[in-house]
Amino acid sequence: xxxxxxxxxxxxxxxxxxxxxxxxxxxxxxxxxxxxxxxxxxxxxxxxxxxxxxxxxxxxxxxxxxxxxxxxxxxxxxxxxxxxxxxxxxxxxxxxxxxxxxxxxxxxxxxxxxxxxxxxxxxxxxxxxxxxxxxxxxxxxxxxxxxxxxxxxxxxxxxxxxxxxxxxxxxxxxxxxxxxxxxxxxxxxxxxxxxxxxxxxxxxxxxxxxxxxxxxxxxxxxxxxxxxxxxxxxxxxxxxxxxxxxxxxxxxxxxxxxxxxxxxxxxxxxxxxxxxxxxxxxxxxxxxxxxxxxxxxxxxxxxxx
DNA sequence: AACCTTCCCTGATGGC
DNA sequence: TGCCATCAGGGAAGGT
Numbered sequence: 210x211x212x213x214x215x216x217x218x219x220x221x222x223x224x225x226x227x228x229x230x231x232x233x234x235x236x237x238x239x240x241x242x243x244x245x246x247x248x249x250x251x252x253x254x255x256x257x258x259x260x261x262x263x264x265x266x267x268x269x270x271x272x273x274x275x276x277x278x279x280x281x282x283x284x285x286x287x288x289x290x291x292x293x294x295x296x297x298x299x300x301x302x303x304x305x306x307x308x309x310x311x312x313x314x315x316x317x318x319x320x321x322x323x324x325x326x327x328x329x330x331x332x333x334x335x336x337x338x339x340x341x342x343x344x345x346x347x348x349x350x351x352x353x354x355x356x357x358x359x360x361x362x363x364x365x366x367x368x369x370x371x372x373x374x375x376x377x378x379x380x381x382x383x384x385x386x387x388x389x390x391x392x393x394x395x396x397x398x399x400x401x402x403x404x405x406x407x408x409x410x411x412x413x414x415x416x417x418x419x420x421x422x423x424x425x426x427x428x429x430x431x432x433x434x435x436x437x438x439x440x441x442x443x444x445x446x447x448x449x450x451x452x453x454x455x456x457x458x459x460x461x462x463x464x465x466x467x468x469x470x471x472x473x474x475x476x477x478x479x480x481x482x483x484x485x486x487x488x489x490x491x492x493x494x495x496x497x498x499x500x501x502x503x504x505x506x507x508x509x510x511x512x513x514x
Numbered sequence: 515a516a517c518c519t520t521c522c523c524t525g526a527t528g529g530c
Numbered sequence: 531t532g533c534c535a536t537c538a539g540g541g542a543a544g545g546t
Contacts, residue, residue: 210538210539210540212540241522241523267540281540281541283539283540283541284523284538284539284540285523285524285525285538320524338523338524338525339522339523339524339525339538339539340522340523340524341522341523341539341540341541342540343541382516382517383516383517384516384517384518385517388517388518391539391540391541393540393541400539400540401538401539401540449538450525450526450538451525489517489518489519490518490519490520490539491539491540492537492538492539
C-alpha cells in the first residue's frame with residue numbers, strides 16, 4: 210500500500226535523523242525480503258554511516274559511503290525509527306497541518322525483519338507482515354547501471370516529469386489507462402489508490418484505452434497525477450490499514466479520498482453512486498457520471514469487456 | 515511486442 | 531466459539 214506519497218512521507222521523516230551517526234549493530238532473520246546475503250549486508254553496514262536518503266518512485270535509497278541500501282516496502286512494509294526511550298503504547302499526536310493522528314510505535318516482533326542500530330541508541334526497523342517488500346544492496350557503481358533502476362519510469366517530482374515525454378510514452382499504446390498508470394516504467398510511484406484518484410480528478414474512465422483518450426485529456430491526467438500526489442504528501446499519506454510513517458504516525462489522506470474505497474457511496478461532485486470494478490484484477494473505483502466511458506454507454510456491468 | 519492473468523503472502527472480516 | 535472462505539495488491543512470471 211505504500212505508494213509515492215507514503216514513501217516520501219517516510220523519507221521526509223527520516224531525513225536528518227541519522228546522517229553521520231555510526232551503525233553499531235545490525236539484526237536480521239532469514240526472510241525472502243532480503244535480496245542480498247544477510248551476512249554481507251551486516252558486514253557492509255557495521256561501522257558505516259548513512260550519508261543521505263533519496264527516493265525513486267516507491268524505492269527508498271539509503272546512501273552509504275560505498276553502497277546504496279535500497280528498500281521497497283511492497284504492500285505492508287513499515288520503516289520506523291525506534292527510540293527506546295519512547296513508550297510503545299498507542300497514543301495520539303496533533304500534526305500541525307493534518308490534525309489528530311494516531312501513533313503506534315511497534316516493539317520489534319516476528320514481522321520485524323531488519324533492525325539497524327545506531328550509535329545514539331535509536332534503531333531503524335523494517336517490519337513487513339506480508340513480506341512483499343524487498344531489500345537490496347548495491348555498490349554505487351552497480352546502482353548506477355542496475356537493470357531495475359533503468360526500468361523505473363518518470364519520477365513525478367523530478368525535472369524529467371515532462372508533458373511531451375508523458376505524451377510520447379502514451380503513443381501507440383492500446384492498454385487500458387488504469388493498467389498503464391500502475392505500470393512503474395510509465396510513471397514511477399503511482400499505485401492503485403492514486404491511479405483511481407488521478408483518473409477521477411481527470412474525468413477519465415479507467416477502462417478507456419490510451420489510444421481513445423484525447424490529447425487534452427492526457428494533458429489533464431499528466432497534471433492531475435502530480436497534484437494528487439502532492440496533496441497526499443501534504444496529508445502525510447493514506448492509512449487504510451498498515452501504513453505508518455517513520456514515527457509510527459498514521460496518515461490522514463484517507464479522509465480526502467474521492468473514489469478509492471468509496472464504492473456504494475455518493476460521488477462528492479455529482480451524487481451518483483461510486484462503482485467498483487476489476488481491471489487486471491485490481492479493484493478500481495470511479496464515478497460513471499464524472500468519468501464517462503466515451504462512445505458507448507452501458508451500465509450494470511461489473512467488468513470491462 | 516504488447517497486453518493480460520495468475521501467483522505469492524498474512525491478517526482482518528464475515529458467514530455459518 | 532471456532533472454522534473456513536474471501537479479500538487486500540505490487541510486481542514477477544507465465545500465457546495469449
